[in-house]
Amino acid sequence: MRNNKCLLIYILLTAVFLLSGTHKATAYGDYDFWIQTPTAWTQNTQGLSNDLKKQVISPDRNAFIEVYAAPGNNPGLQTIADHMEKGILNRGGAYFQNRINSRNIMQDNHPAIFREYSSFYNGNRLHAYAIFTYANGGAVVAIGVFAESFAQQYQNLVYQSINSLRFSPPSSATAGGNSPYGTSGNGCEQLVGKWKWFTGSEAQFYAGGRMPGNGNSWQCLDPARGVVKIIWSNGRWVDTLTLSADGRKVEGKNQIGNRVWGTKISGGSQSVPPPAVQNVPQQPRPKMNYARKIRGNLAASWRLAHGSLKAGTADSRGEWELSTVSGTTLRFTDPYKQGKQRYRVKILTKDNQLVEEVVVGMSEHITVSPGVYKIRLFSEGGYAGWRCEWH
Structure with a gap:
């Protein structure tokens, strides 16, 4: 650097x-x-x-x-x-x-x-x-x-x-121990990785409180004791859990007092970076900001792009181009604010290298460095209205 x-x-x-x-x-x-x-x-x-x-x-x-x-x-x-x-x-x-x-x-x-x-x-x-x-x-x-x-x-x-x-x-x-911080103890970072959840499904936790899925996140409440809070679907379920001393098990209760637990399958604090941190190829810094439509039922201008997608039709896919002279955070949302629809967003460089891909329910954000990008949108089934704003 x-x-x-x-x-x-x-x-x-x-x-x-x-x-x-x-x-x-x-x-x-x-x-x-x-x-x-x-x-x-x-x-x-x-x-x-x-x-x-x-x-x-x-x-x-x-x-x-x-x-x-x-x-x-x-x-x-x-x-x-x-x-x-x-x-x-x-x-x-x-x-x-x-x-x-x-x-x-x-x-x-x-x-x-x-x-x-x-x-x-x-x-x-x-x-x-x-x-x-x-x-x-x-x-x-x-x-x-x-x-x-x-x-x-x-x-x-x-x-x-x-x-x-x-x-x-x-x-x-x-006190003491051999960790890079000069301390031992279980620590919240041991949650990072893939877990077998009590429901029979798998749960993935990334560093920085990130999780896959719209509205999912986790927080460290007490690093010394390994106490974490997991928030599912924007608070529909909230689990407060404690990691075991070896970091392989987690157990606690949800907000209504039901027992919740999980067993670690794989991964560690260094093995799974969150999706926002990627080694994206650097591009030449463009000379101007703009957004323009390439194809589909959409409109794109600087600071706002929006449109609709409908599976099984010519409008099942949309594409627009973004040129930004500085780092920019794009916020993709459901314009109806209901979270009942899904659409996929792919951001690529001009030479078609994938920068990031997300599925949007209620809202998602993607941060890009200066450059020129192709932004493609796909229906995840049925009809989906979409909206993207940035500042």
């Missing part, structure tokens, strides 16, 4: 406490904070702004983790998250260009916002995770960034590190 040092953009906030990378608490005033970082990474202590309390960089400089903090009254999580995000963007920080998702979580029993981003910088696609929270009298933001071409190596290290953020001393049960 070229010019990684330029990615280390120092931003807003002021702070009076340090977030320690070890289990030994370092307290300033009334604050105690802990975060675990990969032991082989370099800790940068030179030229940090007052608000940047910790920065560690991978040996090859293709990933880094930063923690910012500031004491003061709580303005609200949304304000903290939006203010920090805007501050980074205003100062040229590339890694917050395209927000992929944002959700409310609990971080060590404190309300928090988790956000995920994709971006394009200096010829490289980047991926970032961020946790925004308020605890012990101050705002705290943990950010992890890695080059998407190195996702297999760094994605889960970065994700696990920022999710280890704590506001009370870590349990002594997690």
Whole structure:
């Protein structure tokens, strides 16, 4: 990755406490904070702004983790998250260009916002995770960034590190061990992989809280104890489960108290990257933004494309072309907002290399780097209206 040092953009906030990378608490005033970082990474202590309390960089400089903090009254999580995000963007920080998702979580029993981003910088696609929270009298933001071409190596290290953020001393049960964080314990990352579910079906879990299927996701509630929450179909079923010590079994209850369990079939924290992280071939940066129709019952203009598909007819397929000079997140939806229909989206480069493919029920998003793309749509049976918006 070229010019990684330029990615280390120092931003807003002021702070009076340090977030320690070890289990030994370092307290300033009334604050105690802990975060675990990969032991082989370099800790940068030179030229940090007052608000940047910790920065560690991978040996090859293709990933880094930063923690910012500031004491003061709580303005609200949304304000903290939006203010920090805007501050980074205003100062040229590339890694917050395209927000992929944002959700409310609990971080060590404190309300928090988790956000995920994709971006394009200096010829490289980047991926970032961020946790925004308020605890012990101050705002705290943990950010992890890695080059998407190195996702297999760094994605889960970065994700696990920022999710280890704590506001009370870590349990002594997690001290020591041989993990890349200097800790043992079961950890939420052991959920990643393929599982045999109690229903007889198979369930797949990706790093970063991703799962196949519309409206499915998972969250880490307690990395030290391996407690996870699994959300199915936008909350139709919600399971709260605990991983076994060896990470091969998971068991708990759903929201109505029924027992839920699963047994791991295959996969691990490094073996299954989420679909949003791909080594997509880089394209020449186009000179202008545009969207135009190629075929089918559709209309396409900049920021909006829409149409309909009907299986068994000449309108069963549609295709349009997108040219974008910057990283762009496309949001495909069911315009009827019912989620009762399905249509397939394939995004290809100009020379027909597949970038990503999804099936859309209620909504899905795809982030692309600068380039010119063919976007094809197919009916998954019957009639389907479709809509795509971007900003």
